[in-house]
Amino acid sequence: xxxxxxxxxxxFAKAFLGGIVVFTIAAIALDFLTRVNExxxxxxRAQEVGVGSSALGLxxxxxxxxxxxxxxxxxxxxxxxxxxxxxxxxxxxxxIFPVLAVGVSVRRLLLPxxxxxxxxxxxxxxxxxxLIPSMSRDFVLLKRLFSGDxxxxxxxxxxxxxxxxxxxxxxxxxxxxxxxxxxxILRPWGPEGFETWMAKELQGTPDGxxxxxxxxxxxxxxxxxxxxxxLPAGSRIEFGxxxxxxxxxxxxxxxEELSFAQLTRLVGKFPDRRALQVARxxxxxxxxxxxxxxxxxxxxxxxxxxxxFAGPAIAFFCAATFYFGDIFCTSLGDRGELSPLLAxxxxxxxxxxxxxxxxxxxxx
Numbered sequence: 586x587x588x589x590x591x592x593x594x595x596x597f598a599k600a601f602l603g604g605i606v607v608f609t610i611a612a613i614a615l616d617f618l619t620r621v622n623e624x625x626x627x628x629x630r631a632q633e634v635g636v637g638s639s640a641l642g643l644x645x646x647x648x649x650x651x652x653x654x655x656x657x658x659x660x661x662x663x664x665x666x667x668x669x670x671x672x673x674x675x676x677x678x679x680x681i682f683p684v685l686a687v688g689v690s691v692r693r694l695l696l697p698x699x700x701x702x703x704x705x706x707x708x709x710x711x712x713x714x715x716l717i718p719s720m721s722r723d724f725v726l727l728k729r730l731f732s733g734d735x736x737x738x739x740x741x742x743x744x745x746x747x748x749x750x751x752x753x754x755x756x757x758x759x760x761x762x763x764x765x766x767x768x769x770i771l772r773p774w775g776p777e778g779f780e781t782w783m784a785k786e787l788q789g790t791p792d793g794x795x796x797x798x799x800x801x802x803x804x805x806x807x808x809x810x811x812x813x814x815x816l817p818a819g820s821r822i823e824f825g826x827x828x829x830x831x832x833x834x835x836x837x838x839x840x841e842e843l844s845f846a847q848l849t850r851l852v853g854k855f856p857d858r859r860a861l862q863v864a865r866x867x868x869x870x871x872x873x874x875x876x877x878x879x880x881x882x883x884x885x886x887x888x889x890x891x892x893x894f895a896g897p898a899i900a901f902f903c904a905a906t907f908y909f910g911d912i913f914c915t916s917l918g919d920r921g922e923l924s925p926l927l928a929x930x931x932x933x934x935x936x937x938x939x940x941x942x943x944x945x946x947x948x949x
């Protein structure tokens with residue numbers, strides 16, 4: 586069986602890699618055509634905020650940072666397409682039924698496809714946990730530049746909390762400079778209320794773990810009888826919400842751009858934000874879509890035999906149904922009409938049940 590396993594896996598790998606290349610080129614070409622008029626104005630805005638001057642360099646940086654997002658979304662569908670093409674190739678060449686005729690079970694025959702799908706799941710986990718968090722800031726910044734958004738200042742900021750009672754209010758956030766402006770930090774001060782720190786600007790430190798005040802910070806103690814004090818310029822300010830988390834809440838919405846660990850920290854600080862809870866669960870459930878969709882589609886396609894268009898039709902229907910079901914459940918979870926756990930895992934569990942049922946009833 587090792588020869589057969591290698592043959593099936595190699596056929597799948599060729600189809601999958603070909604699909605990656607074709608879909609990536611097509612998606613980038615389509616995106617480029619929709620943004621081509623924005624790149625020129627984006628270069629001038631980039632020069633203003635000091636993130637680059639070469640149009641070609643900025644475009645290449647943008648699409649390099651865009652690739653992990655694209656692959657994260659495309660991998661489940663390419664996996665299904667590759668599995669469909671693999672089975673169609675084997676069926677047309679009459680290479681499956683002789684194997685089944687000598688006593689090899691359907692489940693054993695399909696095992697290489699399921700193992701390949703698990704490898705794709707692992708690749709998607711690596712993309713969303715390693716590549717996307719490290720490249721997200723560059724991608725979001727360039728995307729805002731090319732779309733015409735104001736990069737310099739973002740004024741609609743929520744109140745930031747660190748989970749320990751501290752509340753931070755800011756008038757604006759400079760995404761390019763990574764700095765907060767017109768900042769009020771309210772720290773718990775026992776039964777007397779809150780101690781208030783007032784700063785014109787706070788800049789994120791190079792390590793991303795705290796803030797630096799370029800100008801003196803005024804400190805107003807709670808209650809009466811306590812004199813005001815001033816922190817000197819250059820003071821390191823820590824209040825439990827780091828620049829990366831501010832950007833997630835202000836610019837990135839705290840979903841696709843963060844790792845599971847980063848989302849877990851945000852959920853602890855903002856337990857009332859259901860969208861963050863749903864996003865954290867989806868960090869685990871989303872990568873398994875590749876494996877589950879292959880598990881559902883492969884037995885169904887094999888049961889259709891050599892029907893020319895049945896395989897692609899089944900694959901498209903399963904992928905589309907899963908995709909819209911996932912969007913619908915996520916929306917319900919964000920609005921609080923479905924628990925975050927169900928919102929993330931319900932589509933996956935439903936299709937997993939269908940796949941296991943189809944595999945169990947598949948005839949050899």
